[in-house]
Amino acid sequence: MTMLVWVGVAVLGGVGALGRWILDGLVSARWGREFPLGTLAVNLTGAFTLGLLVGAGVQGHVLLLVGVAALGSYTTFSTWMFESHRLGEDGERRLAAANLAVSLAAGLLTALAGWLIGEAW
Amino acid sequence: MNADCLKLTIYFGERDRAEGRFLADAMLDRYERHGLATSVLLRGIEGFGAKHRLKTQRLLTLSEDLPMVSVAVDTRQRIDQLLPEVTALMGDGLITLERATLVAGELDEIAPPEELAEATKLTVYLGRNERTDGQPTFLAVVDLLHRHGVAGATVLLGVDGTAHGVRERARFFGGNAKVPLMIISVGAGETIAHTLPELGALLERPLVTLERIRVCKRDGRRLADPHPLPTGDLGGLGIWHKLMIYAGEEAEHHGHPLYLQLIRRLREAGAAGATSLRGIWGYHGDHPPHGDRLLALRRKVPVLTVVVDRPDRIHRWYEIVDQLTDETGLVTSELVPAFRATGPDLLEGGLHLSNP
Helix, strand or coil, X not given: CHHHHHHHHHXXXXXHHHHHHHHHHHXXXXXXXXXXXXXXXXXXXXXXXXXXXXXXXXXXXHHHHHHXXXXXXXXXXXXXXXXXXXXXXXXXXXXXXXXXXXXXXXHHHHHHHHHHHHHHC | CEEEEEEEEEEEECCCEECCEEHHHHHHHHHHHCCCCEEEEEECCEEECCCCCCEECXXXXXXXXXXXXXXXXXXXXXXXXXXXXXXXXXXXXXXXEEEEEEEXXXXXXXXXXXXXXXXXXXXXXXXXXXXXXXXXXXXXXXXXXXXXXXXXXXXXXXXXXXXXXXXXXXXXXXCCCCCEEEEEEEEEHHHHHHHHHHHHHHCCCCEEEEEEEEEEEECCEECCCXXXXXXXXXXXXXXXXXXXXXXXXXXXXXXXXXXXXXXHHHHHHCCCCEEEEECCEEEECCCCCXXXXXXXXXXXXXXXXXXXXXXHHHHHHHHHHHHHCCXXXXXXXXXXXXXXEEECCEEEEECXXXXX
């Protein structure tokens, strides 16, 4: 069983990373001119899904596999920080601040929304 | 010195492939095999091409496929031999040929050709870690150019290339001392000529090119309009036009970075392509040489933006450039005698040199 969980974490981690790469790439190529919308999109959808899982009372191995492995590699803190720093480097202070504030506020709200929906289910 | 040389410039994408590997590698292997006197492979920071797909290093996911520019200079004969191989390798992208004077060896006795009297672009090719009197040679060269009143200079770091026919490629581990970098400078022909003897003394094995250009703007001031060029020569061969915009990375227009605005506006207006390259050191106009400082958020390095298109279209792009560089920036105009753009359902131009 433990071995299976290890393999599951590795595989779902890979799936999460692929999902992020695809969604971020699509959104960035289409709308990501000034603002890192691709990263925002993966972080918000990830926060929503994790809220949904926890709200629905998912526990144990499933939470580990989906919450930690898949969503852990799907969402990204480092890219959020990196792209905010890049905006600062470009002198786009407002956009940098907006990227930090919007991700934080909208992230909390989408996680909460996911949690409420999960709980009501 | 050889006044009959050609500069081959190729604009493509970092992830473009040929022969089952990266196009950049395949291309530089050809340059090595032909023993090119000088070539430098540069990675851009922002740009677009015929497909109008934006490439940028600002977003992590998009920064795995940045614009690449390779510049190679050698005799007309050697470049002519190389060309069929290069065009066979190319997928989507742009190839241009320009006439240049290549000086390898002694710089002391060079009198620049008369045609260089108007304004001249001097490009110096040297190793990344070449040193003179204990300091990096590129710093000494930029200081020299600045001291002599040359209008601007930008140091661009290569990631691969050849020098005097020998391949020098950057590796992740290693000193990379000989990997080529290029210093592009622009100034009055006479001023540039005065710098040459001292420049020769700074360089171990001098390798420089001289090209004829026009300075259109300096520090936001209009000096001359771009050359009025016909779209073809008497023999019916196409003539093309190149604008280069030199500004600091910190330069802004209405509160936004200048180079980003340039790329954005040109892309929206439908230009054939544009590429921004970030230098590591340099200056333009009346500013002292500058580069990054420790612990500063804003970068202070020079950024160089290139646009090549048909002369009738360049006039439209120049209006955009002129608007955006109302306060700062050095803008130059050059004639490009051969241009070949390929893209999806697109083949424009050819590689026979026109004679304007």
